[in-house]
Amino acid sequence: xxxxxxxxxxxxxxxxxxxxxxxxxxxxxxxxxxxxxxxxxxxxxxxxxxxxxxxxxxxxxxxxxxxxxxxxxxxxxxxxxxxxxxxxxxxxxxxxxxxxxxxxxxxxxxxxxxxxxxxxxxxxxxxxxxxxxxxxxxxxxxxxxxxxxxxxxxxxxxxxxxxxxxxxxxxxxxxxxxxxxxxxxxxxxxxxxxxxxxxxxxxxxxxxxxxxxxxxxxxxxxxxxxxxxxxxxxxxxxxxxxxxxxxxxxxxxxxxxxxxxxxxxxxxxxxxxxxxxxxxxxxxxxxxxxxxxxxxxxxxxxxxxxxxxxxxxxxxxxxxxxxxxxxxxxxxxxxxxxxxxxxxxx
Amino acid sequence: xxxxxxxxxxxxxxxxxxxxxxxxxxxxxxxxxxxxxxxxxxxxxxxxxxxxxxxxxxxxxxxxxxxxxxxxxxxxxxxxxxxxxxxxxxxxxxxxxxxxxxxxxxxxxxxxxxxxxxxxxxxxxxxxxxxxxxxxxxxxxxxxxxxxxxxxxxxxxxxxxxxxxxxxxxxxxxxxxxxxxxxxxxxxxxxxxxxxxxxxxxxxxxxxxxxxxxxxxxxxxxxxxxxxxxxxxxxxxxxxxxxxxxxxxxxxxxxxxxxxxxxxxxxxxxxxxxxxxxxxxxxxxxxxxxxxxxxxxxxxxxxxxxxxxxxxxxxxxxxxxxxxxxxxxxxxxxxxxxxxxxxxxx
DNA sequence: CTGAAAGCGCTTACAG
DNA sequence: CTGAAAGCGCTTACAG
Numbered sequence: 001x002x003x004x005x006x007x008x009x010x011x012x013x014x015x016x017x018x019x020x021x022x023x024x025x026x027x028x029x030x031x032x033x034x035x036x037x038x039x040x041x042x043x044x045x046x047x048x049x050x051x052x053x054x055x056x057x058x059x060x061x062x063x064x065x066x067x068x069x070x071x072x073x074x075x076x077x078x079x080x081x082x083x084x085x086x087x088x089x090x091x092x093x094x095x096x097x098x099x100x101x102x103x104x105x106x107x108x109x110x111x112x113x114x115x116x117x118x119x120x121x122x123x124x125x126x127x128x129x130x131x132x133x134x135x136x137x138x139x140x141x142x143x144x145x146x147x148x149x150x151x152x153x154x155x156x157x158x159x160x161x162x163x164x165x166x167x168x169x170x171x172x173x174x175x176x177x178x179x180x181x182x183x184x185x186x187x188x189x190x191x192x193x194x195x196x197x198x199x200x201x202x203x204x205x206x207x208x209x210x211x212x213x214x215x216x217x218x219x220x221x222x223x224x225x226x227x228x229x230x231x232x233x234x235x236x237x238x239x240x241x242x243x244x245x246x247x248x249x250x251x252x253x254x255x256x257x258x259x260x261x262x263x264x265x266x267x268x269x270x271x272x273x274x275x276x277x278x279x280x281x282x283x284x285x286x287x288x289x290x291x292x293x294x295x296x297x298x299x300x301x302x303x304x305x306x307x308x309x310x311x312x313x314x315x316x317x318x319x320x321x322x323x324x325x326x327x328x329x330x331x332x333x334x335x336x337x338x339x340x341x342x343x344x345x346x
Numbered sequence: 347x348x349x350x351x352x353x354x355x356x357x358x359x360x361x362x363x364x365x366x367x368x369x370x371x372x373x374x375x376x377x378x379x380x381x382x383x384x385x386x387x388x389x390x391x392x393x394x395x396x397x398x399x400x401x402x403x404x405x406x407x408x409x410x411x412x413x414x415x416x417x418x419x420x421x422x423x424x425x426x427x428x429x430x431x432x433x434x435x436x437x438x439x440x441x442x443x444x445x446x447x448x449x450x451x452x453x454x455x456x457x458x459x460x461x462x463x464x465x466x467x468x469x470x471x472x473x474x475x476x477x478x479x480x481x482x483x484x485x486x487x488x489x490x491x492x493x494x495x496x497x498x499x500x501x502x503x504x505x506x507x508x509x510x511x512x513x514x515x516x517x518x519x520x521x522x523x524x525x526x527x528x529x530x531x532x533x534x535x536x537x538x539x540x541x542x543x544x545x546x547x548x549x550x551x552x553x554x555x556x557x558x559x560x561x562x563x564x565x566x567x568x569x570x571x572x573x574x575x576x577x578x579x580x581x582x583x584x585x586x587x588x589x590x591x592x593x594x595x596x597x598x599x600x601x602x603x604x605x606x607x608x609x610x611x612x613x614x615x616x617x618x619x620x621x622x623x624x625x626x627x628x629x630x631x632x633x634x635x636x637x638x639x640x641x642x643x644x645x646x647x648x649x650x651x652x653x654x655x656x657x658x659x660x661x662x663x664x665x666x667x668x669x670x671x672x673x674x675x676x677x678x679x680x681x682x683x684x685x686x687x688x689x690x691x692x
Numbered sequence: 693c694t695g696a697a698a699g700c701g702c703t704t705a706c707a708g
Numbered sequence: 709c710t711g712a713a714a715g716c717g718c719t720t721a722c723a724g
Contacts, residue, residue, distance in 0.1 A: 063476035067416035068701035071716045086442040096432040130409035238640040271643045294584040414717035417700045
């Protein structure tokens with residue numbers, strides 16, 4: 001007997017008290033492997049046994065251990081979502097949509113903030129890839145060569161958000177930033193404006209693509225003037241929009257319309273115009289981009305481009321889901337489009 | 347020889363090709379346990395050996411496997427952050443601050459969205475607790491009894507954000523919502539307003555605490571009128587603020603000031619007043635709460651209460667950090683205060 | 693201060 | 709269709 005406690009014959013060296021798969025298997029009268037297979041819905045398990053396993057899970061309140069699962073299968077349920085910022089509603093909307101699709105299916109969306117810095121993104125990728133993520137969601141196509149290679153070498157399925165490309169073998173859910181910029185410029189031309197300024201902040205790849213669309217459209221119409229591009233590397237904000245409008249009104253009196261690259265800038269511009277007594281759109285028309293909260297409530301309501309933020313998050317997540325399950329989607333690049341939303345500010 | 351490949355004497359059955367702790371230990375000429383201890387900065391390792399381990403890590407580019415670590419130590423690096431919504435900038439700011447503190451130290455902030463629903467929160471908790479989180483960050487104190495017990499039983503360190511309490515043994519980082527509501531009402535009284543409406547949405551616990559502060563202040567002054575409370579269960583938004591202002595102006599012409607429970611409502615109210623030709627603050631004063639983006643740019647700039655969102659996230663995360671490391675903070679409840687921010691709308 | 697053994701709770705790969 | 713064995717890559721608990 002050696003003085004061992006009789007009542008705890010099963011005491012292990014490091015028992016956590018957790019209900020394990022073995023407990024479930026024992027209760028169901030099957031082996032742990034069979035229980036595991038039944039749990040994961042793997043076919044090839046007799047329906048009756050699967051039922052017994054499900055019942056045991058219910059009865060014992062068993063919850064699988066994600067760490068053990070990840071270690072054994074070499075794959076976690078984590079899906080890092082790399083976005084430039086959280087302070088831009090744009091990306092929060094995308095992240096929210098991704099989370100809504102992934103979470104109910106057992107996947108964990110992980111926040112990754114790159115601050116628009118490719119080096120920072122590369123570092124994040126290094127860290128996250130060590131976690132054996134199930135999949136990866138990134139913003140756009142602009143990254144370091146290192147980052148690109150790390151993603152490819154990892155074998156982790158990856159979907160690109162916010163932009164589209166014609167390249168093969170690249171998965172993406174987005175829309176053409178260029179075409180959206182072009183469409184807004186075209187709208188302003190149609191309204192009769194001829195001195196159309198482009199006011200932008202941050203100057204990230206997508207902003208520059210919109211700028212290019214604006215540029216091409218005005219050049220086609222023969223009214224492009226490089227001096228009417230106001231490009232600030234500062235972060236986009238309502239306050240900066242106000243500053244930019246003041247600057248334009250002061251230094252470029254000929255301007256009859258301003259295309260702001262984001263709605264927060266445009267809202268700030270609208271408010272600054274009001275303070276300065278500049279009539280919108282009579283003296284200066286104002287247009288934005290993204291159709292953020294409040295744009296429809298501005299005075300006058302803001303003309304903008306409605307972008308498919310939730311749709312991109314959702315479509316991207318669903319595409320990733322397919323890839324993670326080993327079913328490559330027929331269409332590797334979903335173009336969700338955009339919608340020119342004309343209100344009274346133009 | 348049995349035909350075995352001679353060049354791969356070390357081939358395991360399921361090698362992942364990953365560089366492991368054993369590789370590091372081998373390269374450093376120590377045992378894996380010593381390498382593990384050195385890596386985790388556990389004291390009691392000879393400095394020289396620790397140096398050799400660090401060098402080997404560098405040279406091999408070793409990255410620890412979080413899953414293996416979690417399984418062996420029964421504790422992951424994950425920190426679920428439970429917030430009501432992502433569509434409210436308030437919580438995004440908190441989440442962002444938490445992430446900024448936790449990520450550089452190797453912890454992973456996990457998104458948890460409760461939609462203001464205690465049942466949903468309980469379900470989330472059940473899921474997250476199974477992941478053996480290192481810590482837990484939750485919003486406020488209002489939750490199901492089940493949720494409370496699950497947290498306590500798990501032994502996972504937990505910090506409450508956004509509110510403060512006098513209760514002992516509860517960790518929190520927040521401010522007094524009640525007092526902030528009181529302060530704004532007091533400001534409006536001091537300005538001479540006597541028919542002060544309170545317009546609120548969502549009606550979550552913190553909104554109701556602010557309402558209570560408003561109520562108590564007006565009662566103390568003898569000017570409380572229950573008919574001037576406009577409480578809508580709908581989600582807070584700029585558009586709803588516009589609707590609420592229109593309703594108040596139409597049905598309660600005596601109102602000379604409106605205290606909106608959140609800045610998005612107040613901004614919407616301000617814009618609606620402009621559309622209706624209602625002068626602010628001459629005819630109706632308007633005040634908000636939270637000092638969200640754009641409030642300082644409104645016309646007129648919005649009087650509001652600046653709340654310590656980033657500070658709460660940061661202080662909460664740091665407190666949690668201390669708890670996770672087994673160093674309970676001296677002060678279990680940090681009150682970050684608030685700042686009445688008077689602008690021209692009152 | 694250092695290490696050999698065992699174990700965390702699963703799944704993979706191999707048999708039958 | 710089912711299972712016994714081994715292993716995923718770490719850390720804990722026990723010795724020395």
